[in-house]
Amino acid sequence: MDLASIIKGRRSIRSFQGKEIPEEHLQAILEAGIWAPSGSNIQPWEFILINDPALIKKIKLLSPGLYGMPKILIILCMNKKRSERAGRQGPSLAIMDISMAAQNMMLMAYSLGIGSCPIASFNKPGLKELLDIPEEVDPVLMISLGYPSEWPHPPERRPLEEVVHVNVYGKHLRR
Amino acid sequence: MSMENILEDEHFQLLAFLLTSARGCIDEPPIYGPLRLIDAADKLISIIVKKYGRELIELQEIGRKIEKARNLVLTNEEEFTKTLDELVRSLSKIIKKA
Numbered sequence: 001m002d003l004a005s006i007i008k009g010r011r012s013i014r015s016f017q018g019k020e021i022p023e024e025h026l027q028a029i030l031e032a033g034i035w036a037p038s039g040s041n042i043q044p045w046e047f048i049l050i051n052d053p054a055l056i057k058k059i060k061l062l063s064p065g066l067y068g069m070p071k072i073l074i075i076l077c078m079n080k081k082r083s084e085r086a087g088r089q090g091p092s093l094a095i096m097d098i099s100m101a102a103q104n105m106m107l108m109a110y111s112l113g114i115g116s117c118p119i120a121s122f123n124k125p126g127l128k129e130l131l132d133i134p135e136e137v138d139p140v141l142m143i144s145l146g147y148p149s150e151w152p153h154p155p156e157r158r159p160l161e162e163v164v165h166v167n168v169y170g171k172h173l174r175r
Numbered sequence: 176m177s178m179e180n181i182l183e184d185e186h187f188q189l190l191a192f193l194l195t196s197a198r199g200c201i202d203e204p205p206i207y208g209p210l211r212l213i214d215a216a217d218k219l220i221s222i223i224v225k226k227y228g229r230e231l232i233e234l235q236e237i238g239r240k241i242e243k244a245r246n247l248v249l250t251n252e253e254e255f256t257k258t259l260d261e262l263v264r265s266l267s268k269i270i271k272k273a
Contacts, residue, residue: 057182061191064199064211121203123195155250 006111011154013115014067016146021071025112026051029145030074032108036101044083044094045101046137048075058130063142065121070144075127076102077139095140102141115148185225189218209259210248217241233269237262 001009026049033047050056050073059073060066066073076098083094106116119142127139164173181187196211220238224231244258 061182061188062195064192064196064214121199121207123198126195 001111006107008154009151010106010110011115011148011152012117013144013146013148013151014117015149016068016070016115016144017149019071019147021114021145021147025109025114026072026145028112029105029108029114032104033074033076033101036097036104038097038100039089039093040086042082042085042090042094043097044079044086044090045098046077046079047101048077048131048133048139049073050075059122059127059142062126062130063119063122065119066142066144067117068144068146068149070117070146072145074105074143074145075131075139076141076143077133077137080136080138098140102143105143109145113147114145115151117144118142119144185218185222189215189222192218206248206252206255209255210245213241213244213259213262217245233265233272237265237269240265 030047030049033045034043038044050059051071053069056070056073060069078091078094078098080091080094083090086093102118106118109116120140122139122142124139127133131139133139161173161175165171166173176184192211193215196215200208200211217238220234220241224234224238240258240262244255244262247255247258
């Protein structure tokens with residue numbers, strides 16, 4: 001599969017089959033995360049891998065945005081101590097880095113036929129309590145993984161002619 | 176029912192959903208408010224249908240409309256609103272008939 005097909009083909013999956021994800025595919029997805037760009041190479045991320053179905057059920061109780069019963073959850077966290085190295089920009093840069101790591105993971109998952117969904121709607125203090133996440137680490141995003149029950153149709157995208165400004169803001173791209 | 180197996184109780188699951196949604200709605204996009212409410216309604220329908228049996232056809236129909244509404248919430252707010260109106264009309268018919 002070429003890169004453009006992977007980028008355009010990925011969907012947010014909210015309904016999963018019961019099939020297990022092979023260990024080597026899971027490793028590939030996690031590894032894609034650590035190869036994301038990172039401001040000043042701080043790598044402010046920590047990933048919590050959840051593969052225990054009973055724990056996934058508990059996390060679901062704290063996560064209104066988590067649909068279906070995924071096989072795996074990856075909790076992407078910001079290590080605040082590490083992010084401080086980037087000065088006052090640290091937290092916002094860390095969010096960007098973690099977002100790029102998440103995208104890498106989801107694209108890798110899709111290339112392997114695995115569905116994913118990024119989820120921000122979960123209760124952070126509740127999750128910290130449940131997973132013993134220390135004070136200096138904040139969960140910022142969750143990715144659910146599993147083989148999809150179906151691949152949804154893509155939602156409409158704003159066209160390039162509307163989104164892209166050439167040289168000055170307001171001068172739209174023409175094709 | 177003991178606290179040890181409370182996680183399996185659907186009422187408890189709904190309770191957890193409502194409380195975490197209440198907190199989430201403070202920071203999330205306003206449209207997530209109606210989304211969480213219809214999701215809660217869907218969970219409640221499952222509880223009612225399990226308790227009183229599958230002959231509650233009209234209620235199950237509301238469940239199907241909720242599924243339709245959920246798919247529209249982030250892509251077509253106008254259609255989502257229309258589907259919510261349909262849901263309430265279906266509910267009114269049940270109330271009227273009972």
